[in-house]
Amino acid sequence: MSTPIIDVHTHIYPATLARRAMQVANREHDDYSKLPVRENLLARMREADVAASVVLHVVSKPATQTDVNRFAYESVRPNLIAFGGLHPDCGHVIEEIEKLKDRRMAGIKFHPPFQRVFLDDDKYADMWRHIDHLGFPVLIHCGKARTPSPYDLFPSGVEKILRYAPDIPLILAHMGGRSGDPAEEKILFGFPENVFIDTAMSAELQEEADFIRIAEAMGPGRIMLGSDFPYGTQKAAIALIRRSPFSESEKEMILGGTAAKILGIRI
Numbered sequence: 001m002s003t004p005i006i007d008v009h010t011h012i013y014p015a016t017l018a019r020r021a022m023q024v025a026n027r028e029h030d031d032y033s034k035l036p037v038r039e040n041l042l043a044r045m046r047e048a049d050v051a052a053s054v055v056l057h058v059v060s061k062p063a064t065q066t067d068v069n070r071f072a073y074e075s076v077r078p079n080l081i082a083f084g085g086l087h088p089d090c091g092h093v094i095e096e097i098e099k100l101k102d103r104r105m106a107g108i109k110f111h112p113p114f115q116r117v118f119l120d121d122d123k124y125a126d127m128w129r130h131i132d133h134l135g136f137p138v139l140i141h142c143g144k145a146r147t148p149s150p151y152d153l154f155p156s157g158v159e160k161i162l163r164y165a166p167d168i169p170l171i172l173a174h175m176g177g178r179s180g181d182p183a184e185e186k187i188l189f190g191f192p193e194n195v196f197i198d199t200a201m202s203a204e205l206q207e208e209a210d211f212i213r214i215a216e217a218m219g220p221g222r223i224m225l226g227s228d229f230p231y232g233t234q235k236a237a238i239a240l241i242r243r244s245p246f247s248e249s250e251k252e253m254i255l256g257g258t259a260a261k262i263l264g265i266r267i
Contacts, residue, residue, distance in 0.1 A: 009226030
């Protein structure tokens with residue numbers, strides 16, 4: 001494998017919040033070595049031969065905007081790349097986007113169900129236009145969270161977002177939401193080439209045949225490795241891709257080549 005492996009979908013938290021973060025998976029009583037803290041992610045990366053991980057930070061409510069992004073900034077290491085969090089309803093949202101750029105965040109993460117926002121609402125048009133103007137890569141949680149929510153975002157909603165932000169690299173997590181709805185899949189497969197999907201939780205939750213079907217429809221150049229650490233594992237996510245029917249060069253694109261190009265990562 002000549003291309004370094006890059007995981008575009010991981011999470012870490014301050015040690016004081018790590019157990020709370022595991023409550024969504026009913027794993028808050030896990031041994032400390034399994035909690036989503038920096039040293040554990042780095043240990044899993046060494047075990048799986050992952051060269052770099054993108055650490056995603058979510059601002060669940062506007063009041064936490066500053067604290068979340070302070071932690072995001074402090075989490076950066078040569079092999080840990082941070083996406084800052086942005087709550088669309090925070091005060092002075094354009095200024096907050098500029099702060100993320102000034103702190104050299106590699107991109108922005110949104111999680112509509114956790115943030116309780118309809119991310120495709122027209123009231124966020126100026127926010128999206130400014131993100132597009134700056135060329136910020138964006139990763140969005142797509143599909144259902146642990147429980148269905150009115151805020152769940154699927155490709156039909158992303159289609160509206162692209163009206164305001166047509167040019168940015170846009171990564172749709174969880175294989176674009178895996179709705180199983182043919183109409184949603186038709187929209188997903190028809191997106192322009194700046195729209196990508198990641199493999200977060202596919203190894204744990206998706207039938208392998210379905211993973212291959214969606215991956216082939218999107219094309220390997222538009223898929224990026226994502227593990228969703230600590231909820232999924234890097235070893236399983238990598239193994240799923242290596243078992244796929246793609247050529248070795250295509251697997252290298254999925255495992256890191258495309259992410260390195262889109263995010264400007266040099267390892």
